[in-house]
Amino acid sequence: MKTKSYIRYYLDKYFNLFGEYDNTEYLILPDKKLIYIDIPKVACTSIKSTIGLTYGITSNNKFGRDIHTNPNWEREQDFLSKKYNDYYVFTFVRNPLSRLVSCYEDKVVSSYNEEYPYNYFRKFYSYNKIIDLNKKMSFEEFVYAIHVIPQHMADRHFKAQANILKNEKIDFIGKFENINEDWKKLSDKFDLHPELFHVNKRKKKKKNYKKYYHSKEILDIVWSLYKDDFKFFDYKNSFDELYRDTQ
DSSP states (O other): OHHHHHHHHHHHHHHTTSOOSSOOEEEEEGGGTEEEEEOTTSSHHHHHHHHHHHHTOOOOSTTOGGGSSOTTSEEEESSOOGGGTTSEEEEEEOOHHHHHHHHIIIIIIOOOOTTSSSOTTHHHHTTSTTOOOOTTOOHHHHHHHHHTSOGGGSOTTTSOHHHHHTTOOOSEEEEGGGHHHHHHHHHHHHTOOSSOOOSSOOOOOOOOGGGTSOSHHHHHHHHHHHHHHHHHTTOHHHHHHHHHTOO
């Protein structure tokens, strides 16, 4: 624990030399006075692709990734200016337990992304020898590694959702677990494409999270990282249940 505390202290001092690494991104739809706050690993590619259908913005990439960088979007980063005070703001959140597993499997283990053939995160973090987010690491090693990264320098794929949303006034928070029904509420209200266009859809197979969260020590770390997400977005019961069933 002393070693981890030292690493955390070192990283806090080192990273405080910089601003926030991966700023919050806002997608602005002026004609509808609508703003989407993008949270990675919460169907953000599907949501942007579906919004794009309304505006003729499409992806030319088989994984849909270029929908995020399409130059036709109007965006803001870091914070919203006061000129958007009368806009309707929405986002979608996800259970931190499944979001973190999805992040690990998609961005650490998976090799399908040609742009990052080794590991998505190594492009930024690998130069610092203390943090090595590598393709061969186990889920447990991944959790220990991101635990020492200060939140303001955390990649948004594993940054706490509450920290991405900051203190913004949000009019609608949909749930990943209820995404089709929640999307329908938005599409009816703002005349968006009525059906969510699912990108990178996996075959639905219920995961056994005990395989990943196999000890109370790992769960304690996950709680320290995402306790606000569990509490604010009503996922605490799922955490408590898993914790009780873990040796």
